[in-house]
Amino acid sequence: MIAEEIHNITQALPAGVRLVAVSKYHPADAIREAYAAGQRLFGESHAQELQRKHQELADLQPEWHFIGHLQTNKVKYIAPYVHLIHSMDSPHLLAEINKQALKAGRIIPCLLQLHVAEEETKFGFTTDEALAYLDSGEWQQFKGVSIAGVMAMASNTDDTRRIREDFHRARLFFEQLRRDYLPDAAELSMGMSGDWHIAIDEGSTLIRIGTQIFGERQY
Numbered sequence: 001m002i003a004e005e006i007h008n009i010t011q012a013l014p015a016g017v018r019l020v021a022v023s024k025y026h027p028a029d030a031i032r033e034a035y036a037a038g039q040r041l042f043g044e045s046h047a048q049e050l051q052r053k054h055q056e057l058a059d060l061q062p063e064w065h066f067i068g069h070l071q072t073n074k075v076k077y078i079a080p081y082v083h084l085i086h087s088m089d090s091p092h093l094l095a096e097i098n099k100q101a102l103k104a105g106r107i108i109p110c111l112l113q114l115h116v117a118e119e120e121t122k123f124g125f126t127t128d129e130a131l132a133y134l135d136s137g138e139w140q141q142f143k144g145v146s147i148a149g150v151m152a153m154a155s156n157t158d159d160t161r162r163i164r165e166d167f168h169r170a171r172l173f174f175e176q177l178r179r180d181y182l183p184d185a186a187e188l189s190m191g192m193s194g195d196w197h198i199a200i201d202e203g204s205t206l207i208r209i210g211t212q213i214f215g216e217r218q219y
């Protein structure tokens with residue numbers, strides 16, 4: 001079942017789009033099953049849960065992606081091994097990731113989380129906030145992080161036109177980021193179980209899929 005879904009999804013991906021299997025709230029055995037089917041990128045959204053799975057699966061070489069809101073006091077647990085942090089949602093967090101990355105002797109790639117959905121949420125930069133931060137230049141002093149692109153979530157709605165508009169705004173911001181600030185930024189992370197086809201149409205390079213692969217979350 002897990003293997004079949006991974007196969008179905010990866011078969012449908014155009015060149016340049018990769019699948020992050022979102023394994024949050026699923027046991028390490030489910031990750032083993034996906035890994036055996038060839039999946040290598042896994043997304044988790046809680047630092048302690050990721051830490052535990054990282055230890056339980058030390059015999060494998062998954063690429064761990066952090067996709068949830070990350071509290072600054074938890075960065076130290078994942079800094080030694082996390083591959084990409086999709087959810088860099090504040091200047092304060094980027095400063096802490098930089099600090100912990102330098103301690104670990106690493107450069108950690110991060111995606112700027114852009115808030116484009118209609119729901120009120122505390123997390124993510126508005127376009128204006130993101131541009132103000134980029135203009136501040138603060139991030140340029142950080143030697144332990146690189147801003148590798150943009151992450152966004154669409155509104156939680158059945159209105160596919162609205163979802164497409166949200167992804168489109170993220171895409172336009174991503175293009176502006178590349179044009180005016182970071183020509184090497186390569187990743188646009190968007191698309192979940194319910195909306196990944198639209199996200200790919202709108203230029204996603206990383207889709208983050210949980211439920212479609214692993215079923216309903218288990219705890």
Ligand SMILES: *Cc1c(COP(=O)(O)O)cnc(C)c1O
Pocket residue numbers: 022024045067068153191192193194208209210211212
């Ligand atoms: C849980 C989660 C996903 C996966 O959502 P599904 O609907 O289960 O595919 C993707 N992105 C983020 C940020 C998440 O928290």
